[in-house]
Amino acid sequence: MLVVSLSSCQTLSYYSQAVGGQIGVWRAAEPIDELLRDEETSPALRLRLELVSSIRSFAADELALPDDGSYRRYADLKRPYVLWNVFAAPELSLAPVTWCFPIAGCVGYRGYFSEDAAQRFAAGLRDKDLDVYVGGVAAYSTLGWFDDAVLNTFIDYRDTELARLIFHELAHRVAYAPGDTTFNESFATAVELEGVRRWLEDSGRSAEMAEFELARSRHQAFLDLVMRTRDELQAIYEADSPDEQKRLLKVDAYTRMREAYEDLKRDWGGYSGYDRWFAAPLNNAKLASVAAYNQLVPGFQRLLARNGGDLEAFYREVNALVKLPQEERRARLARVDGTGQRFAAGVPSG
Structure with a gap:
């Protein structure tokens, strides 16, 4: 595992943007109860906020998730993502680069409230011959330090996806192991899956259970493909062979991954939900970003x-x-x- 150390100026700049970004979210947030009483709130937004309120109550009453101020306010950030995470890994290794912070511990990504800032940081990592991936983030957890808000970046998700996301982020407020991203994200994923199943059953939306399970089975097939590719690449990188040969085999492995995805799409009847993920370049950092959420x-x-x-x-x-x-x-x-x-x-x- 490669741990990157930064100069004091770089560290100060990073924390400054993090604090400023969080303050920006906080200032933009308005109480959902007030928005529901406001006659100027659009009918479409009102319906989504009412759904959020019911999901939030279910989370506290039925899932034993924190009954605090989180997801009681709504913020329209006027952008598609709240954060952009930067992941990095060596060219011939799947071990992610990690960065260490006082509260979160050591994690395999750095989050930025500005896409431009994320891309600038990513460019510096690429200059060090690292594989780099920048991914937009619709929601995140402040781990109980602040009351997290409902954001425009995810409020229009399908009902089950909206519930899944809220359950996932609230789970981070229940248990968090500093420096163990895989443990934390896997725990939150387990909670979200159980939460959605119970929520659909409680809501009498049994017809949507099959759709949810189909989406989960497709996602699992995607994860299986990622893990198979990881295993193949791990064997390539650990082999006693020249780096140039490893680079060629790496390209071949990612080519086969794309071909296998096309096979999956045919099995799915043309469902193309992961096209966007595959459209961008594939590399070690991108694979690491997926694995961190699901292994445990x-x-x-x-x-x-x-x-x-x-x-x-x-x-x-x-x-x-x-x-x-x-x-x-x-x-x-x-x-x-x-x-x-x-x-x-x-x-x-x-």
Whole structure:
């Protein structure tokens, strides 16, 4: 893993844009209750805000997610994304470049509230011969430091996607392991999936369950393709062969990945939901950005099942894992199965 250190001026500049960006979001946010009472609020926005309010109540009442000020305000930022994340990896390695911060710990990306700033930083990384990927972010969590707002960047998502996103971001306020991006994102993904299933059932929208499951199966097929390509590239990079040969094999691997995606689309009847992702150049950094969100989801799902679907008990066990060193945390989670052990206060129960 490559850790990039920055000069004090670069660090100060980065924190300055982060603080300024967060203040900008905060200033733009208006209480949803007031917007719903305002006669000038458009009918379309009113419907979405009413849906958000019902999703937010469900999250607190039925999913044991924080009942705080998050997602009680709405901000129109007048741009398509709230953040742009920059990912980087060496040319012949899948180990992501990481950056370390006081609150979040060491993470495999840097977020910018300005696309121009993100692209400038990315250009500097490319000058160091790194693979780089810049991706727009519709939502993010301040991990409880601020009340997160509903944003124009995601409010028009399909109902299930909107619920999924809110559940995911609220989950970050329940448990967070500094410096362990894969653990944090996998936990939030497990919560969002369980939350959407329960929300659809509770809302009497059983007809949408099949659509949701179809979307999940397509997403899983996409993830499987990414993981197969990662495994192939890992073998290439670890082989005892010249770098020039590795570069050629790398190009071949990404070509096969695109061909495999076209096969998937045919199996999906032409569904093209991932075309945009494949349209941009493929590289190690882009693969790392996907893997960080999903690798540990099955372990969390097994842990939830071990708790009989009791989310509050599940959250307690996850927070016990958070207290452990990363390697031990991962090992404990991997061992959870039908006969796996439970955790309490950071130690296995007898």
